[in-house]
Amino acid sequence: MSRRWARKVERCCCTFATYIPLFFVYSLTTWAVWVDVTIGSAPSKATWLGTGSSTLAVLLYGLLNWSYTTAVFTNPGSTTNDNGYSTLPTEAPPPATSFTVKANGEIRFCKKCQARKPDRAHHCSTCRRCVLKMDHHCPWLATCIGLKNHKAFLLFLIYTTLFCFYSFFVSGSWVYVEVINNTTYVETLMPINYVILSVMAGIIGIVVGAFTGWHIMLASRGQTTIECLEKTRYLSPLKKQMQNQFVAQHNGEGVPLPAYGQQLLDIHANALPGITRPEEGEEFRGHPGASRPVHQSYEEMERDRAKKRYEEYLDEQDSEKLPNAFDLGAKRNLLHLFGPKPLFWFVPVCNTTGDGWSWEPSPKWIAARENLAREREEQRA
Secondary structure, X not given: OHHHHHHHHHHHXXXXXXXXXXXXXXXXXXXXXXXXXXXXXXXXOOOOOOHHHHHHHHHHHXXXXXXXXXXXXXXXXXOOOOOOOOOOOOOOOOOOOOOOOOOOOOOOEEOOOOEEOOOOOEEEOXXXXXXXXXXXXXXXXXXEEOOOOHHHHHHHHHHHHHHHHHHHHHHHHHHHHHHXXXXXXXXXXXXXXXXXXXXXXXXXXXXXXXXXXHHHHHHHHOOOHHHHHOOOOOOOXXXXXXXXXXXXXXXXXOOOOOOHHHHHHHHOOOOOOOOOOOOOOOOOOOOOOOOOOOOOOHHHHHHHHHHHHHHHHHHHHHHHHOOOOOOOOHHHHHHHHHOOOHHHOOOOOOOOOOOOOOOOOOXXXXXXXXXXXHHHHHHHO
16 A cells, blocks of 8 residues: 555656656746846837837747647657557558568567557657657657657747847847946846846857757758667668578578568568667567577687678668668658648648658668669679
8 A cells, every 4th residue: 555655656756847847948938038028128228129129029939838838738649549559460460651670570569558660650668658750758848759749849949049049139238238338237236137138048049059950950851869869770671681691601501592572571671770679668589490509619609700790791881871761852851840831830730741650761762772782682693
């Protein structure tokens, strides 16, 4: 009984702690806009400060918090909402394109969510679910950034950067005109809020601005944060075939090689995080008959080392030649994120295209894969 209550108290404390950043963001931005409006309402020698500057500050504040609220309270999209399984995938998979598989060639399946994991989906241990097109888990939003709230998150970063630099310009102009060029406040009480805002807005604007630029670059490249930081390695279409041939040559056996089309179907030509290594919610199971003997001879150990070096060589070569499989060009990547209608580009309305289950491969990636397949065929011949 005491353990159950302890768990409840722990969950309540954790839930409360997750919403502290939300309170901080709402409070800090509200204080900042109040200072901006106060500066615009007070008489000043800076002629451009006034009703217009206060109105623009309120507009940026509204867009910032609208985007933030939308990003926080919008479901990023989960695999258990649609096209999910309630049991293990013992039957044929539902119709959906897939370019990625697990390391053993099977369909990506999350044992924790009991659902199939499409391309670009990952399991979040904090949210305890698989998220479609997961970018990352953001503690400042207390949720994951995924397919359906990625646009709102990016707009929040953009408007936060603009609001910070605008607040810095407003408060900094007042400090420069009223304090540095005027001795009125030398012996009297200075509005400390104005000075604090100019310092904080400048620092936060630089930090968040750099973060915003990085995310805009990722969006234009059709990448998520996970895909960028994981240093994804793609598997060559003929890698498994060459591995079998390599082992057969060293064992002195004639192993029949599978058909090219069947092999492409088996390994789906490429790999993303969760394929070359076990991902959370997935279990790696080796192929039958691949278990090692307890005692190995020196020749067998040397053969295994040579095989490992050869596999690493193939991975490195293939990674350098295969581009991002989901990069459709900067224009199409941004249109996918912000939607096809320009009217809704600057407001946090979820009009991102796609369902998170099917993805169109990049033409450059397809061409590179075909060239790589031909090169591997020539090497094998």
